[in-house]
Amino acid sequence: MRGLFASRVWTAALVSGFAVLAALPFVADDYAIGVGLALLMWLALTESWCVLSKMTGYVSLGSVVFYGLGATLVVVTWQKIPLWVALPAAGLVAAAFAALVGGPVLRVRGPYFVILTYGLAELVKYSIIAAESAAGTASRILFGAPDLATIYFAMFALALAATLLLAWVSGSRFGHGLRSLRENEEAAETLGVPVVRYKLAAFVLSAAIPGMVGGVMALRSTYFVVGQVFDPMLSVTVIAMAVLGGGDDTRGPLLGVVFLALLSELLWARAPLLYMVLLGAILVVFVLLVPDGLVGLFDRSGRRRVAASKEAS
Amino acid sequence: MSAPLLSVRGLGKRFGGLVALADVSFDVAEGETVGVMGANGAGKTTLFSLIAGNERPTTGRIEVDGRSTAGLSPDRVCRLGVGRTFQIVKPFPALTVRENLRTAAMFGRAAMPNAAVADRSTQPVLDALGLADAADQPAGTLTLSGQKRLEIARAVATGARVVLLDEVMAGLTPTEVAQMLETLRRLRASHGLTLLVIEHVMRALMDLCARIVVLHHGECIAIGTPDEIGADPRVLSAYLGSSA
Numbered sequence: 181m182r183g184l185f186a187s188r189v190w191t192a193a194l195v196s197g198f199a200v201l202a203a204l205p206f207v208a209d210d211y212a213i214g215v216g217l218a219l220l221m222w223l224a225l226t227e228s229w230c231v232l233s234k235m236t237g238y239v240s241l242g243s244v245v246f247y248g249l250g251a252t253l254v255v256v257t258w259q260k261i262p263l264w265v266a267l268p269a270a271g272l273v274a275a276a277f278a279a280l281v282g283g284p285v286l287r288v289r290g291p292y293f294v295i296l297t298y299g300l301a302e303l304v305k306y307s308i309i310a311a312e313s314a315a316g317t318a319s320r321i322l323f324g325a326p327d328l329a330t331i332y333f334a335m336f337a338l339a340l341a342a343t344l345l346l347a348w349v350s351g352s353r354f355g356h357g358l359r360s361l362r363e364n365e366e367a368a369e370t371l372g373v374p375v376v377r378y379k380l381a382a383f384v385l386s387a388a389i390p391g392m393v394g395g396v397m398a399l400r401s402t403y404f405v406v407g408q409v410f411d412p413m414l415s416v417t418v419i420a421m422a423v424l425g426g427g428d429d430t431r432g433p434l435l436g437v438v439f440l441a442l443l444s445e446l447l448w449a450r451a452p453l454l455y456m457v458l459l460g461a462i463l464v465v466f467v468l469l470v471p472d473g474l475v476g477l478f479d480r481s482g483r484r485r486v487a488a489s490k491e492a493s
Numbered sequence: 494m495s496a497p498l499l500s501v502r503g504l505g506k507r508f509g510g511l512v513a514l515a516d517v518s519f520d521v522a523e524g525e526t527v528g529v530m531g532a533n534g535a536g537k538t539t540l541f542s543l544i545a546g547n548e549r550p551t552t553g554r555i556e557v558d559g560r561s562t563a564g565l566s567p568d569r570v571c572r573l574g575v576g577r578t579f580q581i582v583k584p585f586p587a588l589t590v591r592e593n594l595r596t597a598a599m600f601g602r603a604a605m606p607n608a609a610v611a612d613r614s615t616q617p618v619l620d621a622l623g624l625a626d627a628a629d630q631p632a633g634t635l636t637l638s639g640q641k642r643l644e645i646a647r648a649v650a651t652g653a654r655v656v657l658l659d660e661v662m663a664g665l666t667p668t669e670v671a672q673m674l675e676t677l678r679r680l681r682a683s684h685g686l687t688l689l690v691i692e693h694v695m696r697a698l699m700d701l702c703a704r705i706v707v708l709h710h711g712e713c714i715a716i717g718t719p720d721e722i723g724a725d726p727r728v729l730s731a732y733l734g735s736s737a
Contacts, residue, residue, distance in 0.1 A: 371601055
Protein backbone atom coordinates (compact mmCIF):
# COMPACT_ATOMS: atom_id res chain seq x y z
CA MET A 181 0.00 0.00 0.00
CA ARG A 182 2.69 2.47 1.04
CA GLY A 183 5.42 0.53 -0.76
CA LEU A 184 8.93 1.49 -1.72
CA PHE A 185 8.00 2.19 -5.34
CA ALA A 186 5.53 4.77 -4.17
CA SER A 187 7.68 6.97 -2.00
CA ARG A 188 10.69 8.22 -3.96
CA VAL A 189 9.22 8.53 -7.46
CA TRP A 190 6.17 10.09 -5.93
CA THR A 191 7.99 12.73 -3.90
CA ALA A 192 9.91 13.78 -7.01
CA ALA A 193 6.69 14.10 -9.03
CA LEU A 194 5.00 16.01 -6.24
CA VAL A 195 7.83 18.53 -5.84
CA SER A 196 8.13 19.15 -9.59
CA GLY A 197 4.35 19.50 -9.90
CA PHE A 198 4.29 22.21 -7.25
CA ALA A 199 7.31 23.89 -8.85
CA VAL A 200 5.47 24.09 -12.19
CA LEU A 201 2.39 25.50 -10.48
CA ALA A 202 4.51 28.08 -8.64
CA ALA A 203 6.03 29.28 -11.93
CA LEU A 204 2.70 29.41 -13.80
CA PRO A 205 1.69 33.06 -13.12
CA PHE A 206 5.03 34.28 -14.50
CA VAL A 207 4.71 32.57 -17.87
CA ALA A 208 1.03 31.92 -18.59
CA ASP A 209 -1.98 34.01 -19.64
CA ASP A 210 -4.99 34.69 -17.44
CA TYR A 211 -6.92 31.70 -18.75
CA ALA A 212 -4.14 29.27 -17.82
CA ILE A 213 -3.73 30.95 -14.43
CA GLY A 214 -7.48 30.51 -13.90
CA VAL A 215 -7.19 26.79 -14.67
CA GLY A 216 -4.23 26.55 -12.31
CA LEU A 217 -6.20 28.33 -9.61
CA ALA A 218 -9.10 25.89 -9.97
CA LEU A 219 -6.65 23.00 -9.77
CA LEU A 220 -5.11 24.38 -6.58
CA MET A 221 -8.51 25.04 -5.05
CA TRP A 222 -9.71 21.47 -5.64
CA LEU A 223 -6.40 20.16 -4.39
CA ALA A 224 -6.65 22.14 -1.13
CA LEU A 225 -10.26 21.01 -0.62
CA THR A 226 -9.73 17.36 -1.50
CA GLU A 227 -6.52 16.88 0.52
CA SER A 228 -8.32 18.42 3.50
CA TRP A 229 -11.36 16.20 2.99
CA CYS A 230 -9.11 13.14 3.04
CA VAL A 231 -7.75 14.06 6.49
CA LEU A 232 -11.14 13.16 7.89
CA SER A 233 -12.91 11.01 5.37
CA LYS A 234 -10.19 8.83 3.84
CA MET A 235 -8.35 8.38 7.11
CA THR A 236 -11.36 7.55 9.28
CA GLY A 237 -13.95 6.31 6.77
CA TYR A 238 -16.42 8.99 7.93
CA VAL A 239 -17.48 10.20 4.48
CA SER A 240 -18.45 13.85 4.78
CA LEU A 241 -20.81 15.45 2.31
CA GLY A 242 -20.34 18.76 4.08
CA SER A 243 -17.05 20.21 2.77
CA VAL A 244 -18.95 23.15 1.38
CA VAL A 245 -20.10 24.29 4.82
CA PHE A 246 -16.52 25.21 5.75
CA TYR A 247 -15.90 26.79 2.36
CA GLY A 248 -19.12 28.78 2.62
CA LEU A 249 -18.49 29.95 6.18
CA GLY A 250 -15.01 31.15 5.22
CA ALA A 251 -16.33 32.95 2.15
CA THR A 252 -19.10 34.58 4.16
CA LEU A 253 -16.70 35.78 6.83
CA VAL A 254 -14.32 37.37 4.32
CA VAL A 255 -17.19 39.04 2.45
CA VAL A 256 -19.00 40.49 5.46
CA THR A 257 -15.77 41.80 6.97
CA TRP A 258 -14.56 43.17 3.62
CA GLN A 259 -12.91 46.60 4.05
CA LYS A 260 -13.72 46.42 7.77
CA ILE A 261 -10.77 44.29 8.85
CA PRO A 262 -7.54 43.74 6.88
CA LEU A 263 -7.40 40.67 4.64
CA TRP A 264 -4.41 39.16 6.43
CA VAL A 265 -6.61 38.96 9.52
CA ALA A 266 -9.80 37.96 7.71
CA LEU A 267 -8.33 34.96 5.87
CA PRO A 268 -6.88 33.19 8.95
CA ALA A 269 -10.11 34.11 10.75
CA ALA A 270 -12.04 32.33 7.96
CA GLY A 271 -10.04 29.19 8.70
CA LEU A 272 -10.56 29.64 12.41
CA VAL A 273 -14.32 30.07 12.07
CA ALA A 274 -14.58 26.91 9.96
CA ALA A 275 -12.46 24.97 12.45
CA ALA A 276 -14.46 26.31 15.40
CA PHE A 277 -17.69 25.28 13.69
CA ALA A 278 -16.29 21.77 13.19
CA ALA A 279 -15.27 21.62 16.85
CA LEU A 280 -18.72 22.74 17.91
CA VAL A 281 -20.77 20.28 15.86
CA GLY A 282 -18.18 17.47 15.74
CA GLY A 283 -19.08 15.92 19.08
CA PRO A 284 -22.66 14.95 18.25
CA VAL A 285 -22.16 14.56 14.49
CA LEU A 286 -19.30 12.07 14.78
CA ARG A 287 -21.38 9.70 16.87
CA VAL A 288 -23.14 8.37 13.80
CA ARG A 289 -21.41 6.29 11.16
CA GLY A 290 -21.87 5.25 7.56
CA PRO A 291 -24.80 6.58 5.51
CA TYR A 292 -26.19 8.42 8.56
CA PHE A 293 -23.04 10.49 8.81
CA VAL A 294 -23.17 11.29 5.08
CA ILE A 295 -26.76 12.49 5.31
CA LEU A 296 -26.14 14.40 8.52
CA THR A 297 -23.19 16.36 7.11
CA TYR A 298 -25.21 17.14 3.99
CA GLY A 299 -28.17 18.32 6.07
CA LEU A 300 -25.93 20.41 8.29
CA ALA A 301 -24.46 22.23 5.30
CA GLU A 302 -27.96 22.96 3.96
CA LEU A 303 -29.08 24.14 7.39
CA VAL A 304 -26.23 26.63 7.61
CA LYS A 305 -26.87 27.76 4.03
CA TYR A 306 -30.53 28.53 4.63
CA SER A 307 -29.81 30.14 8.01
CA ILE A 308 -27.40 32.56 6.35
CA ILE A 309 -29.82 33.19 3.48
CA ALA A 310 -32.47 34.02 6.08
CA ALA A 311 -30.09 36.31 7.95
CA GLU A 312 -29.07 38.08 4.75
CA SER A 313 -32.65 38.66 3.62
CA ALA A 314 -33.63 39.83 7.11
CA ALA A 315 -30.83 42.37 6.79
CA GLY A 316 -32.12 43.27 3.34
CA THR A 317 -29.11 42.01 1.36
CA ALA A 318 -29.68 39.79 -1.66
CA SER A 319 -26.08 39.74 -2.86
CA ARG A 320 -22.85 41.59 -2.26
CA ILE A 321 -20.15 42.91 -4.55
CA LEU A 322 -16.53 43.26 -3.47
CA PHE A 323 -14.71 46.36 -4.69
CA GLY A 324 -10.94 46.54 -4.72
CA ALA A 325 -10.20 42.81 -4.48
CA PRO A 326 -6.55 41.76 -4.97
CA ASP A 327 -5.34 40.86 -8.47
CA LEU A 328 -5.36 37.35 -9.91
CA ALA A 329 -1.67 36.62 -9.22
CA THR A 330 -2.06 37.45 -5.51
CA ILE A 331 -5.14 35.25 -5.26
CA TYR A 332 -3.29 32.51 -7.10
CA PHE A 333 -0.37 32.52 -4.67
CA ALA A 334 -2.66 32.56 -1.66
CA MET A 335 -4.37 29.46 -3.07
CA PHE A 336 -1.00 27.92 -3.87
CA ALA A 337 -0.02 28.28 -0.21
CA LEU A 338 -3.29 26.66 0.90
CA ALA A 339 -2.93 23.72 -1.52
CA LEU A 340 0.63 23.18 -0.36
CA ALA A 341 -0.43 23.40 3.29
CA ALA A 342 -3.26 20.90 2.76
CA THR A 343 -0.89 18.49 1.01
CA LEU A 344 1.69 18.75 3.78
CA LEU A 345 -1.05 18.32 6.38
CA LEU A 346 -2.31 15.09 4.82
CA ALA A 347 1.27 13.86 4.32
CA TRP A 348 1.98 14.46 8.00
CA VAL A 349 -1.27 12.88 9.19
CA SER A 350 -0.89 9.89 6.89
CA GLY A 351 2.56 9.07 8.22
CA SER A 352 2.05 9.94 11.88
CA ARG A 353 1.06 8.01 14.98
CA PHE A 354 -2.16 10.04 14.91
CA GLY A 355 -2.81 8.83 11.36
CA HIS A 356 -2.22 5.23 12.34
CA GLY A 357 -4.81 5.65 15.07
CA LEU A 358 -7.27 7.09 12.55
CA ARG A 359 -6.69 4.19 10.12
CA SER A 360 -7.24 1.72 12.95
CA LEU A 361 -10.55 3.24 13.95
CA ARG A 362 -11.60 3.30 10.29
CA GLU A 363 -11.02 -0.46 10.17
CA ASN A 364 -12.81 -1.22 13.42
CA GLU A 365 -13.72 1.46 15.89
CA GLU A 366 -14.46 -0.81 18.85
CA ALA A 367 -11.22 -2.75 18.45
CA ALA A 368 -9.22 0.46 18.09
CA GLU A 369 -10.71 1.87 21.26
CA THR A 370 -10.03 -1.35 23.15
CA LEU A 371 -6.38 -1.22 22.02
CA GLY A 372 -5.95 2.25 23.50
CA VAL A 373 -6.79 4.60 20.61
CA PRO A 374 -8.67 7.62 22.01
CA VAL A 375 -11.22 7.42 19.20
CA VAL A 376 -13.55 10.23 20.26
CA ARG A 377 -10.74 12.77 20.59
CA TYR A 378 -9.02 11.59 17.39
CA LYS A 379 -12.15 11.79 15.24
CA LEU A 380 -12.85 15.30 16.47
CA ALA A 381 -9.26 16.39 15.86
CA ALA A 382 -9.40 15.02 12.30
CA PHE A 383 -12.71 16.80 11.70
CA VAL A 384 -11.33 20.14 12.93
CA LEU A 385 -8.11 19.74 10.93
CA SER A 386 -10.11 18.96 7.79
CA ALA A 387 -12.18 22.15 8.20
CA ALA A 388 -9.60 24.93 8.60
CA ILE A 389 -8.07 25.04 5.12
CA PRO A 390 -11.43 24.79 3.27
CA GLY A 391 -12.56 27.81 5.31
CA MET A 392 -9.62 29.82 4.01
CA VAL A 393 -10.13 28.47 0.49
CA GLY A 394 -13.68 29.81 0.59
CA GLY A 395 -12.35 33.18 1.68
CA VAL A 396 -9.86 33.34 -1.17
CA MET A 397 -12.43 32.27 -3.76
CA ALA A 398 -14.78 35.00 -2.57
CA LEU A 399 -12.06 37.46 -3.56
CA ARG A 400 -11.78 35.82 -6.95
CA SER A 401 -15.47 36.01 -7.86
CA THR A 402 -15.97 39.46 -6.19
CA TYR A 403 -19.70 38.72 -6.37
CA PHE A 404 -21.25 36.98 -3.39
CA VAL A 405 -24.51 35.01 -3.40
CA VAL A 406 -25.07 32.70 -0.41
CA GLY A 407 -26.68 29.95 -2.51
CA GLN A 408 -23.58 29.87 -4.69
CA VAL A 409 -20.88 29.63 -2.03
CA PHE A 410 -22.85 26.90 -0.23
CA ASP A 411 -23.52 24.92 -3.43
CA PRO A 412 -23.63 21.19 -2.48
CA MET A 413 -22.07 20.32 -5.87
CA LEU A 414 -18.77 21.44 -4.37
CA SER A 415 -18.91 18.70 -1.72
CA VAL A 416 -19.91 16.14 -4.34
CA THR A 417 -17.04 17.12 -6.63
CA VAL A 418 -14.56 16.80 -3.77
CA ILE A 419 -15.76 13.26 -3.09
CA ALA A 420 -15.62 12.39 -6.80
CA MET A 421 -12.02 13.57 -6.97
CA ALA A 422 -11.03 11.64 -3.86
CA VAL A 423 -12.72 8.48 -5.15
CA LEU A 424 -11.04 8.74 -8.54
CA GLY A 425 -7.70 9.25 -6.83
CA GLY A 426 -8.06 6.49 -4.24
CA GLY A 427 -5.64 5.59 -1.43
CA ASP A 428 -5.32 7.39 1.89
CA ASP A 429 -2.15 9.43 1.40
CA THR A 430 -1.37 12.62 -0.55
CA ARG A 431 -1.21 10.87 -3.91
CA GLY A 432 -4.91 10.09 -4.26
CA PRO A 433 -6.25 13.63 -4.12
CA LEU A 434 -3.54 14.91 -6.43
CA LEU A 435 -4.13 12.29 -9.12
CA GLY A 436 -7.90 12.61 -8.82
CA VAL A 437 -7.87 16.41 -8.89
CA VAL A 438 -5.51 16.72 -11.85
CA PHE A 439 -7.43 14.09 -13.78
CA LEU A 440 -10.89 15.45 -13.12
CA ALA A 441 -10.10 19.18 -13.21
CA LEU A 442 -8.27 18.92 -16.55
CA LEU A 443 -10.90 16.59 -17.97
CA SER A 444 -13.73 18.93 -17.03
CA GLU A 445 -11.80 21.85 -18.53
CA LEU A 446 -11.49 19.91 -21.80
CA LEU A 447 -15.10 18.77 -21.78
CA TRP A 448 -16.49 22.20 -20.97
CA ALA A 449 -14.75 23.59 -24.01
CA ARG A 450 -15.36 20.73 -26.45
CA ALA A 451 -18.64 19.13 -25.40
CA PRO A 452 -20.53 21.27 -22.90
CA LEU A 453 -23.74 19.28 -23.30
CA LEU A 454 -22.07 15.94 -22.67
CA TYR A 455 -20.02 17.23 -19.74
CA MET A 456 -22.11 15.96 -16.84
CA VAL A 457 -23.00 12.74 -18.68
CA LEU A 458 -19.37 11.82 -19.24
CA LEU A 459 -18.43 12.82 -15.73
CA GLY A 460 -21.15 10.59 -14.33
CA ALA A 461 -20.10 7.70 -16.56
CA ILE A 462 -16.47 8.00 -15.47
CA LEU A 463 -17.47 7.98 -11.82
CA VAL A 464 -19.60 4.87 -12.30
CA VAL A 465 -16.78 3.07 -14.10
CA PHE A 466 -14.31 3.92 -11.36
CA VAL A 467 -16.54 2.90 -8.48
CA LEU A 468 -17.38 -0.42 -10.15
CA LEU A 469 -14.11 -1.38 -11.82
CA VAL A 470 -11.34 0.57 -10.08
CA PRO A 471 -12.54 0.88 -6.48
CA ASP A 472 -9.08 1.73 -5.19
CA GLY A 473 -8.75 4.54 -7.74
CA LEU A 474 -5.80 5.79 -9.72
CA VAL A 475 -3.46 5.16 -6.79
CA GLY A 476 -4.53 1.52 -6.85
CA LEU A 477 -3.78 1.30 -10.58
CA PHE A 478 -0.35 2.86 -10.12
CA ASP A 479 0.56 0.64 -7.19
CA ARG A 480 -0.51 -2.48 -9.03
CA SER A 481 1.53 -1.64 -12.11
CA GLY A 482 4.39 -0.65 -9.80
CA ARG A 483 4.24 -4.01 -8.03
CA ARG A 484 4.14 -5.81 -11.39
CA ARG A 485 7.25 -3.95 -12.50
CA VAL A 486 9.07 -4.78 -9.26
CA ALA A 487 8.05 -8.43 -9.59
CA ALA A 488 9.14 -8.54 -13.23
CA SER A 489 12.54 -7.04 -12.48
CA LYS A 490 13.00 -9.50 -9.62
CA GLU A 491 12.31 -12.40 -11.96
CA ALA A 492 14.63 -11.01 -14.59
CA SER A 493 17.59 -10.66 -12.23
CA MET B 494 -0.41 -12.25 49.44
CA SER B 495 -0.16 -8.71 48.11
CA ALA B 496 -3.13 -6.61 46.96
CA PRO B 497 -4.94 -8.11 43.96
CA LEU B 498 -4.11 -6.79 40.47
CA LEU B 499 -7.74 -6.98 39.42
CA SER B 500 -10.57 -6.61 41.88
CA VAL B 501 -14.30 -6.79 41.08
CA ARG B 502 -16.85 -5.89 43.77
CA GLY B 503 -20.62 -6.17 43.56
CA LEU B 504 -20.53 -5.76 39.80
CA GLY B 505 -23.89 -5.63 38.04
CA LYS B 506 -25.24 -4.75 34.60
CA ARG B 507 -28.83 -4.32 33.51
CA PHE B 508 -29.92 -3.92 29.89
CA GLY B 509 -33.40 -2.43 30.20
CA GLY B 510 -35.33 -5.07 32.16
CA LEU B 511 -32.75 -7.82 31.59
CA VAL B 512 -30.26 -8.45 34.36
CA ALA B 513 -27.12 -9.60 32.53
CA LEU B 514 -24.90 -9.61 35.59
CA ALA B 515 -25.73 -9.24 39.29
CA ASP B 516 -23.49 -8.70 42.29
CA VAL B 517 -20.35 -10.45 41.05
CA SER B 518 -17.23 -10.16 43.22
CA PHE B 519 -13.79 -11.76 42.91
CA ASP B 520 -10.08 -10.91 42.98
CA VAL B 521 -7.27 -11.89 40.67
CA ALA B 522 -3.71 -11.77 42.02
CA GLU B 523 -0.78 -10.72 39.88
CA GLY B 524 0.44 -13.66 37.77
CA GLU B 525 -2.66 -15.72 38.51
CA THR B 526 -4.85 -17.29 35.82
CA VAL B 527 -8.54 -17.36 36.60
CA GLY B 528 -11.15 -19.08 34.45
CA VAL B 529 -14.70 -17.89 33.86
CA MET B 530 -17.21 -20.60 33.12
CA GLY B 531 -20.93 -20.68 32.51
CA ALA B 532 -23.56 -21.54 29.93
CA ASN B 533 -24.37 -19.24 27.01
CA GLY B 534 -26.07 -16.11 28.31
CA ALA B 535 -24.59 -16.53 31.80
CA GLY B 536 -22.97 -13.08 31.53
CA LYS B 537 -19.35 -14.01 30.79
CA THR B 538 -18.82 -11.66 27.85
CA THR B 539 -20.74 -8.90 29.67
CA LEU B 540 -18.27 -9.30 32.55
CA PHE B 541 -15.38 -8.78 30.11
CA SER B 542 -17.04 -5.78 28.49
CA LEU B 543 -17.47 -4.16 31.90
CA ILE B 544 -13.87 -4.78 32.96
CA ALA B 545 -12.49 -3.54 29.61
CA GLY B 546 -14.70 -0.45 29.64
CA ASN B 547 -16.75 -1.33 26.55
CA GLU B 548 -19.85 -1.23 28.76
CA ARG B 549 -20.54 0.90 31.82
CA PRO B 550 -21.58 -1.06 34.93
CA THR B 551 -24.98 -0.40 36.50
CA THR B 552 -23.62 -1.18 39.97
CA GLY B 553 -20.34 -2.11 41.60
CA ARG B 554 -16.64 -1.34 41.44
CA ILE B 555 -13.70 -2.47 39.34
CA GLU B 556 -10.12 -1.81 40.41
CA VAL B 557 -6.96 -2.42 38.43
CA ASP B 558 -3.86 -2.28 40.62
CA GLY B 559 -5.81 -0.23 43.17
CA ARG B 560 -7.20 2.26 40.64
CA SER B 561 -10.91 2.45 40.05
CA THR B 562 -11.70 1.91 36.36
CA ALA B 563 -15.49 1.52 36.30
CA GLY B 564 -16.96 4.04 33.86
CA LEU B 565 -13.65 4.86 32.15
CA SER B 566 -13.52 4.63 28.35
CA PRO B 567 -11.94 1.48 26.87
CA ASP B 568 -8.86 3.33 25.64
CA ARG B 569 -8.09 4.60 29.14
CA VAL B 570 -8.65 1.18 30.67
CA CYS B 571 -6.28 -0.22 28.05
CA ARG B 572 -3.59 2.31 28.94
CA LEU B 573 -3.98 1.27 32.59
CA GLY B 574 -2.94 -2.23 31.57
CA VAL B 575 -6.01 -4.24 30.58
CA GLY B 576 -6.04 -6.03 27.21
CA ARG B 577 -8.97 -8.00 25.84
CA THR B 578 -9.76 -10.23 22.90
CA PHE B 579 -13.14 -10.36 21.22
CA GLN B 580 -15.05 -13.63 20.91
CA ILE B 581 -16.24 -12.44 17.50
CA VAL B 582 -12.89 -11.37 16.06
CA LYS B 583 -12.44 -7.69 15.20
CA PRO B 584 -9.25 -7.37 13.15
CA PHE B 585 -8.30 -4.26 11.18
CA PRO B 586 -8.82 -6.17 7.91
CA ALA B 587 -7.11 -3.84 5.42
CA LEU B 588 -4.07 -3.26 7.64
CA THR B 589 -1.30 -5.83 7.72
CA VAL B 590 -0.89 -8.13 10.70
CA ARG B 591 2.16 -6.12 11.76
CA GLU B 592 0.20 -2.85 11.49
CA ASN B 593 -2.54 -4.40 13.62
CA LEU B 594 0.01 -5.00 16.38
CA ARG B 595 1.53 -1.57 15.82
CA THR B 596 -1.74 0.06 16.89
CA ALA B 597 -1.69 -1.93 20.12
CA ALA B 598 1.96 -1.16 20.88
CA MET B 599 1.68 2.56 20.12
CA PHE B 600 -1.61 3.28 21.85
CA GLY B 601 -1.77 0.73 24.67
CA ARG B 602 0.09 0.77 27.98
CA ALA B 603 3.32 0.04 26.07
CA ALA B 604 3.01 3.55 24.49
CA MET B 605 5.71 3.06 21.86
CA PRO B 606 6.59 6.46 20.38
CA ASN B 607 6.78 5.50 16.71
CA ALA B 608 6.17 2.76 14.17
CA ALA B 609 9.75 1.45 14.03
CA VAL B 610 10.07 1.02 17.80
CA ALA B 611 6.57 -0.44 17.98
CA ASP B 612 7.32 -3.00 15.27
CA ARG B 613 10.52 -4.07 17.02
CA SER B 614 8.64 -4.53 20.29
CA THR B 615 5.90 -6.66 18.72
CA GLN B 616 8.18 -9.07 16.83
CA PRO B 617 8.45 -11.52 19.78
CA VAL B 618 4.65 -11.58 20.07
CA LEU B 619 4.31 -12.28 16.34
CA ASP B 620 6.81 -15.13 16.71
CA ALA B 621 5.12 -16.55 19.80
CA LEU B 622 1.74 -16.73 18.10
CA GLY B 623 3.02 -18.11 14.81
CA LEU B 624 2.09 -14.97 12.89
CA ALA B 625 5.59 -13.94 11.79
CA ASP B 626 5.22 -15.42 8.30
CA ALA B 627 1.94 -13.60 7.78
CA ALA B 628 3.18 -10.31 9.24
CA ASP B 629 2.98 -8.37 5.99
CA GLN B 630 -0.31 -9.65 4.67
CA PRO B 631 -3.63 -7.91 5.32
CA ALA B 632 -5.23 -9.21 8.51
CA GLY B 633 -8.46 -9.84 6.60
CA THR B 634 -6.77 -12.63 4.65
CA LEU B 635 -5.93 -14.70 7.76
CA THR B 636 -7.85 -17.89 8.53
CA LEU B 637 -10.20 -17.79 11.50
CA SER B 638 -7.61 -19.54 13.64
CA GLY B 639 -5.07 -16.92 12.51
CA GLN B 640 -7.46 -14.10 13.38
CA LYS B 641 -8.04 -15.61 16.84
CA ARG B 642 -4.28 -15.64 17.38
CA LEU B 643 -4.11 -12.06 16.11
CA GLU B 644 -6.66 -11.07 18.77
CA ILE B 645 -4.37 -12.50 21.47
CA ALA B 646 -1.27 -10.97 19.89
CA ARG B 647 -2.83 -7.51 19.82
CA ALA B 648 -4.05 -7.74 23.42
CA VAL B 649 -0.56 -8.76 24.60
CA ALA B 650 1.16 -6.16 22.39
CA THR B 651 -0.64 -3.35 24.23
CA GLY B 652 1.70 -4.08 27.12
CA ALA B 653 -1.25 -5.24 29.18
CA ARG B 654 -0.70 -6.67 32.66
CA VAL B 655 -4.12 -8.33 32.69
CA VAL B 656 -5.34 -10.02 29.51
CA LEU B 657 -8.96 -11.06 29.11
CA LEU B 658 -9.25 -14.01 26.71
CA ASP B 659 -12.77 -14.55 25.36
CA GLU B 660 -13.14 -18.08 23.93
CA VAL B 661 -9.89 -17.99 22.01
CA MET B 662 -10.01 -21.78 21.60
CA ALA B 663 -13.56 -22.08 20.30
CA GLY B 664 -13.62 -23.86 16.96
CA LEU B 665 -10.05 -25.13 17.17
CA THR B 666 -9.16 -28.81 16.63
CA PRO B 667 -7.84 -30.78 19.65
CA THR B 668 -4.31 -30.50 18.28
CA GLU B 669 -4.69 -26.74 17.89
CA VAL B 670 -6.10 -26.51 21.44
CA ALA B 671 -3.02 -28.28 22.77
CA GLN B 672 -0.76 -25.91 20.84
CA MET B 673 -2.73 -22.90 22.03
CA LEU B 674 -2.44 -24.02 25.68
CA GLU B 675 1.30 -24.33 25.26
CA THR B 676 1.49 -20.89 23.59
CA LEU B 677 -0.54 -19.26 26.36
CA ARG B 678 1.62 -20.83 29.05
CA ARG B 679 4.76 -19.54 27.35
CA LEU B 680 3.32 -16.04 26.84
CA ARG B 681 2.17 -15.91 30.44
CA ALA B 682 5.69 -16.71 31.64
CA SER B 683 7.58 -14.48 29.19
CA HIS B 684 5.36 -11.42 29.62
CA GLY B 685 4.43 -11.90 33.27
CA LEU B 686 0.75 -11.90 32.35
CA THR B 687 -2.26 -12.20 34.57
CA LEU B 688 -5.05 -13.96 32.66
CA LEU B 689 -8.81 -14.06 32.91
CA VAL B 690 -10.09 -16.77 30.60
CA ILE B 691 -13.56 -17.51 29.24
CA GLU B 692 -13.61 -20.95 27.72
CA HIS B 693 -16.05 -23.71 26.87
CA VAL B 694 -13.23 -26.17 26.30
CA MET B 695 -13.20 -27.64 29.82
CA ARG B 696 -9.84 -29.35 29.47
CA ALA B 697 -8.30 -25.97 28.67
CA LEU B 698 -9.79 -24.33 31.75
CA MET B 699 -8.79 -27.17 34.06
CA ASP B 700 -5.31 -27.18 32.60
CA LEU B 701 -4.60 -23.45 32.62
CA CYS B 702 -6.41 -21.98 35.61
CA ALA B 703 -5.60 -21.95 39.31
CA ARG B 704 -9.16 -20.91 40.11
CA ILE B 705 -12.46 -20.79 38.27
CA VAL B 706 -15.40 -18.41 38.64
CA VAL B 707 -18.75 -19.98 37.68
CA LEU B 708 -21.52 -17.72 36.41
CA HIS B 709 -25.14 -18.82 36.12
CA HIS B 710 -27.88 -16.48 34.89
CA GLY B 711 -25.68 -13.49 35.64
CA GLU B 712 -24.84 -14.57 39.19
CA CYS B 713 -21.63 -15.96 40.56
CA ILE B 714 -22.53 -19.37 42.01
CA ALA B 715 -19.07 -20.70 42.83
CA ILE B 716 -15.39 -19.75 42.98
CA GLY B 717 -12.68 -22.31 43.58
CA THR B 718 -9.94 -24.58 42.24
CA PRO B 719 -10.88 -26.77 39.28
CA ASP B 720 -11.27 -29.75 41.63
CA GLU B 721 -13.54 -27.85 44.00
CA ILE B 722 -15.63 -26.61 41.09
CA GLY B 723 -15.94 -30.13 39.71
CA ALA B 724 -17.35 -31.31 43.05
CA ASP B 725 -19.57 -28.32 43.83
CA PRO B 726 -23.24 -29.36 44.00
CA ARG B 727 -24.53 -25.98 42.75
CA VAL B 728 -22.28 -26.17 39.67
CA LEU B 729 -23.36 -29.75 39.00
CA SER B 730 -27.03 -28.87 39.30
CA ALA B 731 -26.60 -25.82 37.06
CA TYR B 732 -24.84 -27.89 34.42
CA LEU B 733 -26.52 -31.26 34.69
CA GLY B 734 -29.92 -30.44 36.15
CA SER B 735 -31.11 -30.60 39.75
CA SER B 736 -31.34 -34.40 40.00
CA ALA B 737 -27.57 -34.87 39.58
